[in-house]
Amino acid sequence: MKRTVTRTLAAVAALGVAASLAACSTDSGGDAEGPLTVWIMGDSGANFEQLVAPFTEETGIEVEVVAVPWDAIDERLTTAVASGSGPDLLQIGLSKLRTFADAGALLPLDDYLGDHPGLAADNFPDGVAEATQVGGETVSVPWVSDTRVLFYRSDILEENGIDAPPASWDELREDAATLAARGDGQYGYYIPQWDSPLPVIMTWDFGGDIIDADGNVDFDTPEFAEAVDLYTGLYADGSVPTNSDFDQTQGFISGITPMLVSGPYLARSIADAAPELDGKWGVTMVPGADEKTSLFAGSNLGVWHNTEQVEASLDLLEYLSSVEAQLSWFEINGELPAVSAALEDAGLQSDPLVEVYSQQLADSKVLPLVPNWDGATGSDLLAALNAIVLTGADRDATLAELFAKTEGVSIG
């Protein structure tokens, strides 16, 4: 509670000093000859060390892994950009890609791709490499895939006379209302209040998009209006919990919320926390009458803009994009491959969950690469929708405000 202003001021000042130092020196990421520094997001640092051990053995290039927590990446990026000394290679969540690229933190790779066939765009599922270009430049290559699918408790659905998981959002809304009628404190569906891609997925599945033909963000469309109807309707029906501290894993395991749209990581949490539920839940593609498009939410790997070890970094990048490395990462860390050949691997496909994931991945899109999805566009979207459903704010006025706020935001 104390000294925050001083702290903020001191941090800004430190950045200023660091930036001016960086401006007059040739400091850069990593040493010329030394271990490669790699930033890996989340807590999978130890697993990553295991993954790159064969690479070090083969090439003699040491790899130093730094695990960066997801919620600390903004500060890390700022400090690294300001001081000019970053890692050599880094993992970037797709929602942060544009921010990183705009900050000039990533080395454009187009000139190097010719010598590294393993990194060419056609190794990855259709459109993913193109969709993750920024300003027409390849600044990163896909690394892991992630998508959103519908999780449902087959046992609870059956008990309530629902034979199959809902195939369209309208069906889902009906089923959710049925399930919520089970009693007090029971719901049918769960909407995480921090999940900004969800309304976008809904818009896609009504056949629309939030980007217009010119690449500008446009929420003022009939399809988005349908998505808003759905989002607010689920709340109006009493089908979703309204508290922001609801735990999605516990909610699913306890059966309070027997349906939700989430990613493969939830499957892992469920399997770990409640092995006894095995066989009583399943996943399927996201609902949608017209489209069943979901979110493509993986991570890419990029090379730091001023690394002195470009070639070594690219070698490591190519190793990480090999089918073997991609499959062994799935085995060690449970994250889906981004390379097509690895995704199609027979061993991988024998897992019924992975089968659904890869079907869904084949029909999934990345969020528009606006300058700051997490901090600005996405949070504006959530603030508007949640204001309507949680505080009863006027729908038209709130949406008009959202349109005004996001006007002129563009992926260009």
Place this chain on the structure above:
Amino acid sequence: MRRASLTPYLFVSPAILLLLAFGVLPIAVAAAVSLTDMNISGLANWGNVEFVGVDNYVALAADPDFWRALGNTGLFVIVGVPAIVIVSLGIALMLERSGGRFARALRSFYFVPAVTGIVAISLVWGYLYNTQFGLFNYLLSLIGVDQVQWLSDPWLAKFSVALVAIWRGTGLNIIIFLAALQGIPREYREAAALDGAGEWRTTRSVVLPLLGFAIFFVTVTTTISWLQFFDEPFVLTDGGPLGATTSVSIFLYKEGFRLNQFGYASAGSLVLFAIIAIITFVQLRLRRPDVDA
């Protein structure tokens, strides 16, 4: 003679240097940055930074989120400062009256929140407040009260967050009041007793006036810390739900470190600095000359 006059400066110079380096310099840098459009690309390349004059301040004045954060902060100050002063003063008076071993144990008990890490505190309070699985709602359900959305209801969340800060903020102030209470000469109370003053009358007419300086000190420091209110909403609600617990500090943090608008955030931090300076100055001026203490 000359040397003698320099000696005091020599002794205070380390403190002055530290103050300049970590107090004055950051403010000066922030003041300079606040006149630019500094953002992350500006950090990467000095050449991308442009002088924008007072644009950031104009934009701040027109930013509804900033006014909302100011309003929230104002509410926190109005609720939080009296709460902390009254609660800690009350507890200190009671602790001082009972000098037994149990009371001494209680003193450390009340101080525990002040020395416990905020993250641990927030985890525990987060569990207590949890709507589905929290202790509070469980206890309330025993007497038939419906689930209360402690941290999800935009109005209630303000008070839930403030309560944690009050709980955490009292410990240190209780110690300050206890120390001040022990500094009151015994003779005054004896004199009051001889004059026939009861417990209550002695407290009101002798003890409280003599605590004037301690109360003043606690009020000033508590006001400043509430104006900079940050930790509790940051860890418990991240400024939510829907910005209901976003204090000015949280707003600045988000603008600066999530949106990378360093120029804008610096402008905001200077406004906050000015507000704190003015309020503290007014408090200092309003303070009546001390009774003999």
